[in-house]
Amino acid sequence: MPDKFTKKTLSNGLTVMLKEIHTAPLISSWLWYRVGSRNEVPGKTGVSHWVEHMQFKGTPDFPSNVLDKAISREGGVWNAFTYLDFTTYYETMPADKIDLALRLEADRMANSLFDPEEVASERTVVISEREGNENSPMFKLSEATQAAAFRVHAYHHKVIGDMADLENMTRDDLYEHYKSYYAPNNAVMAVAGDFETEKMLERIKELFGEIPAAPSPRQQSRPEPEASGELRLTVEGRGETTFVQACYHFPAASDPDFFPLTVLDSLLAGASNLNMFGGGISNKTSRLYRALVETELTVGMSGGAQATIDPYLYNIVMVIPPERTPEEALTALDAEILRVQEEKVSEAEVSRAVKQARALFAYGSESITNQAFWMGYTEMFADYDWFLTYLDKLAAVTPEDVQRVAQKYLQKKSRVVGTYLPVNEEMPNE
Amino acid sequence: MNKNAFPGADDITRVVLENGITILCRTNFNSPSVVLRGYLPAGSLFDPEEKLGLADFTASALMRGSENRDFQAIYDTLESVGASFGFSAGMHTLGFGGRALTEDLPLLMGILAEGLRQPTFPDEHIEKLRAQQLTGLALRDQDTGDMAELIFDEILYAGHPYRHTGDGTPETIQAMTRDDLVEFHRSKFGPRGMVITIVGAIEAEEAIAKVEAMLGDWQNPAQPPKPTVPEMEPLVNRVRRDHKIEGKSQANLMLGFLGPKRLDDDYMAASLGNSILGRFGLMGRIGESVREKSGLAYYAYSSLSAGQGPGAWYVSAGVNPANMEKAIELISEELTLFIEKGVTGEELSDSRSNYIGSMPLSLESNGGVASALIRIERYDLGLDYYRHYPDLVSAVTREQILAVARKYIDLDRLAIATAGP
Numbered sequence: 001m002p003d004k005f006t007k008k009t010l011s012n013g014l015t016v017m018l019k020e021i022h023t024a025p026l027i028s029s030w031l032w033y034r035v036g037s038r039n040e041v042p043g044k045t046g047v048s049h050w051v052e053h054m055q056f057k058g059t060p061d062f063p064s065n066v067l068d069k070a071i072s073r074e075g076g077v078w079n080a081f082t083y084l085d086f087t088t089y090y091e092t093m094p095a096d097k098i099d100l101a102l103r104l105e106a107d108r109m110a111n112s113l114f115d116p117e118e119v120a121s122e123r124t125v126v127i128s129e130r131e132g133n134e135n136s137p138m139f140k141l142s143e144a145t146q147a148a149a150f151r152v153h154a155y156h157h158k159v160i161g162d163m164a165d166l167e168n169m170t171r172d173d174l175y176e177h178y179k180s181y182y183a184p185n186n187a188v189m190a191v192a193g194d195f196e197t198e199k200m201l202e203r204i205k206e207l208f209g210e211i212p213a214a215p216s217p218r219q220q221s222r223p224e225p226e227a228s229g230e231l232r233l234t235v236e237g238r239g240e241t242t243f244v245q246a247c248y249h250f251p252a253a254s255d256p257d258f259f260p261l262t263v264l265d266s267l268l269a270g271a272s273n274l275n276m277f278g279g280g281i282s283n284k285t286s287r288l289y290r291a292l293v294e295t296e297l298t299v300g301m302s303g304g305a306q307a308t309i310d311p312y313l314y315n316i317v318m319v320i321p322p323e324r325t326p327e328e329a330l331t332a333l334d335a336e337i338l339r340v341q342e343e344k345v346s347e348a349e350v351s352r353a354v355k356q357a358r359a360l361f362a363y364g365s366e367s368i369t370n371q372a373f374w375m376g377y378t379e380m381f382a383d384y385d386w387f388l389t390y391l392d393k394l395a396a397v398t399p400e401d402v403q404r405v406a407q408k409y410l411q412k413k414s415r416v417v418g419t420y421l422p423v424n425e426e427m428p429n430e
Numbered sequence: 431m432n433k434n435a436f437p438g439a440d441d442i443t444r445v446v447l448e449n450g451i452t453i454l455c456r457t458n459f460n461s462p463s464v465v466l467r468g469y470l471p472a473g474s475l476f477d478p479e480e481k482l483g484l485a486d487f488t489a490s491a492l493m494r495g496s497e498n499r500d501f502q503a504i505y506d507t508l509e510s511v512g513a514s515f516g517f518s519a520g521m522h523t524l525g526f527g528g529r530a531l532t533e534d535l536p537l538l539m540g541i542l543a544e545g546l547r548q549p550t551f552p553d554e555h556i557e558k559l560r561a562q563q564l565t566g567l568a569l570r571d572q573d574t575g576d577m578a579e580l581i582f583d584e585i586l587y588a589g590h591p592y593r594h595t596g597d598g599t600p601e602t603i604q605a606m607t608r609d610d611l612v613e614f615h616r617s618k619f620g621p622r623g624m625v626i627t628i629v630g631a632i633e634a635e636e637a638i639a640k641v642e643a644m645l646g647d648w649q650n651p652a653q654p655p656k657p658t659v660p661e662m663e664p665l666v667n668r669v670r671r672d673h674k675i676e677g678k679s680q681a682n683l684m685l686g687f688l689g690p691k692r693l694d695d696d697y698m699a700a701s702l703g704n705s706i707l708g709r710f711g712l713m714g715r716i717g718e719s720v721r722e723k724s725g726l727a728y729y730a731y732s733s734l735s736a737g738q739g740p741g742a743w744y745v746s747a748g749v750n751p752a753n754m755e756k757a758i759e760l761i762s763e764e765l766t767l768f769i770e771k772g773v774t775g776e777e778l779s780d781s782r783s784n785y786i787g788s789m790p791l792s793l794e795s796n797g798g799v800a801s802a803l804i805r806i807e808r809y810d811l812g813l814d815y816y817r818h819y820p821d822l823v824s825a826v827t828r829e830q831i832l833a834v835a836r837k838y839i840d841l842d843r844l845a846i847a848t849a850g851p
Binding site: 023024025026056064065068069072073074075076077092094097120121122123124125126127128129130131132134135137237238239240241270271278279280281282283284285286290293294296299300319321352355356357358359360362363365366367368369 | 460461462463501502505506508509510511512513514516529530531534557558561562564565568569571572573574675676677678679680710711712718721722723724725726727728748749750780783784785786787788789790791794795796797
C-alpha cells in the first residue's frame with residue numbers, strides 16, 4: 001500500500017494525519033480523542049461512551065438529528081466508537097462532499113449543547129444498550145473476568161459502564177468530561193482519500209485552528225500491581241452452554257514484547273485480524289484448535305489481544321459441550337502452553353504468521369476508510385510508524401523470542417480463569 | 431481504470447461454460463488480492479420436512495475432507511497463506527466465498543473444486559459438526575434476537591418453506607446420518623445454475639481459464655431443476671406470539687408484513703420507502719420516534735428482505751420488557767402515518783441522494799464489487815445495472831411509495847413476535 005503520508009501539528013496542538021489515495025472518489029475522515037474507559041473513575045464509569053452518544057445530540061449550528069441526516073443525504077456513512085483508550089468519530093463521503101464532515105467535527109469539538117432533556121432521553125438509550133449486552137452470557141463472563149484482572153487500573157470496568165453509574169450520572173458530569181477531553185491538543189484528525197494534501201491541510205487549519213487548547217487532560221493511570229496468584233471465578237446464569245475464559249496479562253502495544261506475542265497468538269489461537277472492517281481468517285490449524293476442538297474437549301475456541309496504551313489482557317475463550325468439563329479443557333490448554341514454553345517453535349511457523357499478517361494487511365488496504373482508521377488508531381497507543389513497521393517487526397521475531405515471551409506472560413499465577421455455568425433449576429414462586 | 435466508473439458491460443467479463451457455470455470477473459489492481467464468491471442452487475429449500483438442516487449440515491461438512499486432502503490439510507493450505515474460504519447454505523442456494531493474495535488464487539480455486547466435487551464426509555467430522563450444531567441451537571434458544579426472528583418467520587410464513595430457518599432442530603440434527611449428506615451432495619450438487627465471481631488483481635482471461643481448468647468438466651446428470659417457491663397470502667388477521675426466555679435483561683421485538691420480491695416492479699419504491707420509514711440518518715422515522723424522542727431503545731429500525739420468493743417488510747427493536755407495549759404502540763403509529771400520509775418530497779429527495787451518493791463506497795472494495803456482480807446475476811439485472819441505478823432511484827415518486835406502502839402494510843394483519851424475560 002502507498003506509505004506516503006503527511007503529519008503536522010497545529011499551533012493549538014491538533015495532530016493532523018493526511019494520506020492521498022486516488023483509487024476511488026472517496027474521502028474518509030476520522031477524529032480521534034485520547035479518552036475512553038481508561039480515563040474513568042468509579043461513579044462515572046461509562047461517561048466516555050455516553051458523551052459519544054451526546055455528540056450526536058446537537059450544537060447551535062447543527063441541531064440534534066440534523067447532522068446524521070446531513071451526512072446520510074450526501075451518501076456518506078458515519079459512526080462513532082468508544083473503547084478503552086479512545087473515542088473516535090468517522091465519516092466516509094464522496095470526495096466532493098467531505099467539507100460537511102470536517103465542519104461538523106470542528107463544530108462539535110467545542111460547541112455541543114448537552115441539553116438536559118436530551119441527556120435524560122439518552123440515559124435510557126444507553127441503559128437499553130447495556131441491557132442488550134447483558135443478554136449475552138459472554139458479556140457477563142468477560143465483565144467479571146475483566147474486573148478480577150484489574151483491581152487498580154481503570155481497565156477493570158466495561159466501556160459501557162456500570163448500571164449504577166448510568167442511573168446516577170448527571171448532565172454536569174457528562175459536560176465536564178466533554179470539556180476536559182474534547183480539545184485539539186487531545187485529538188488526532190486522520191484523513192485519507194481523494195484530495196490534495198496542501199488544500200486539505202489548509203481547510204483543516206481554517207476549521208480547527210481557532211479552537212483553543214484545553215489545560216492538559218488527565219492521562220495518568222494507576223498501574224495494576226503484579227498478580228500474586230491465579231484467580232478463579234464463576235458466573236451463573238440461564239442457558240445450557242458452559243463458557244470458560246482464561247485471561248493473561250499482556251504488555252502495552254508500545255512494548256517490544258508485543259510483536260513476539262502477536263506471533264505466539266497466531267500459532268496458538270490463529271491470526272488476529274486488526275482491521276476495523278472486513279473479516280479475518282479461520283483458526284482451524286492453530287495449536288489450541290487442534291488440542292481443544294479437534295479432540296472434542298470444546299466445540300469452539302478463540303483467542304486474541306488488543307493494542308492498548310497500558311498492559312491489558314490476552315483472552316482465550318472456550319465453549320464446552322455438555323458431556324465435557326471446564327477442567328478437562330483447561331488441562332489441555334495448559335499442556336499446550338507448557339509446550340510453547342518448553343519447546344522452541346519452528347522458523348516455518350514464525351514465517352507463516354508473518355505471511356498471514358501480510359495478507360490481512362493487503363485486504364485492509366482495499367478500503368480507504370480502513371486506511372484512515374489505521375493512521376489515527378495507531379496514534380492512540382503508539383504512532384503511525386507502529387503500523388508502517390509492523391510487518392518488519394513481526395519478520396524480525398525469532399523462535400527464541402516466542403519461547404521467552406510464552407514463559408514470561410503465559411503464567412498461571414498471573415491469570416484469571418472465569419467459568420459461565422448454566423443453572424436451570426426451577427425458581428420458587430415462578 | 432477510471433476511479434469514477436461503476437461496474438458495467440465494458441469492464442465486467444461474463445462467460446458461460448458448456449456445463450452451465452456462469453463466470454463474472456472484474457479486474458482491480460489497486461490491491462494485490464482477489465475475492466472469489468458464488469453460489470449453486472443447493473440450498474435448504476431442498477430439505478425434506480423430517481431432515482430440516484440437511485443443506486446446512488452438508489455445507490458445513492464440505493471442507494472436512496476431500497479425496498486429496500484431510501481436514502487439517504485443507505485448512506493448512508488456506509491459513510498458511512492468510513487466505514479464507516467457506517461454504518454456507520442459504521434458502522435457495524449454497525453460497526461460497528473467500529479471498530487470498532492474488533498469487534494464492536489457485537489454492538482457493540482448488541479448495542472450491544474439491545469441496546464441490548470430492549467431499550468425503552469423514553464420520554469423525556460428522557460427529558464433531560453435530561456437537562457444534564447442537565451447541566449452536568442451544569445458544570440460539572437463549573438468544574432473544576434469534577428467537578424473535580424465528581417466531582416472526584413462523585407466523586409470517588405459516589405453511590410456507592420460508593418458515594424454516596435452515597438450521598434444523600435438535601431432533602433432526604441428532605438424527606442426521608453421513609448417508610443423508612452423501613445423498614444430498616450426490617443428488618443436488620451440480621454445475622447447472624452455478625455462478626462464480628472473481629474480482630481483484632487478475633486479468634479476466636486468466637481467472638476464467640483457472641475456473642475452466644478446475645470445474646469445466648464437472649457434470650451431474652442427477653442435478654434437479656431449481657426448486658420453485660410457492661406464493662404466500664398475507665395473514666387474515668393480527669397474530670402475536672410472546673416467547674419467554676428467563677434471566678434476560680432485554681426483550682426483542684419483530685413485527686411486520688409480507689413484502690415485495692426483488693424483481694417486482696414496486697421493489698425500488700418499497701426500498702426507498704423503507705429507508706424513510708426505518709433507516710435514513712439514525713434509523714429513519716422509527717428510530718426518531720422510539721430511540722431519539724422516547725429513549726425507549728438502543729435500536730429500532732425497519733428492513734426490507736426481498737429475494738426470489740415472497741419478501742418480508744418488518745421492524746426490529748430491542749427494548750426493556752417494561753417498555754414493550756409502548757414500543758409497539760409507537761411503531762404502529764409510525765406505520766399508520768406512513769400509509770395514511772406517505773412521505774414528504776424532502777424525505778424522498780434525501781433518501782434518493784443517499785442511495786446514489788453511497789454507491790462509490792459500496793463498490794469500493796473487491797468484496798463490494800463481487801456482491802454487486804452476484805446480485806446482477808442472481809436477479810438478471812443486466813451488466814449495466816449499476817450505471818442505470820441512479821436513474822432507477824430518481825424515477826421513484828411519492829405516489830409510488832404511498833401505493834406500495836398501502837399494498838403491503840396493514841395493521842390488522844400484523845405479525846408480531848417477542849422474545850424476552
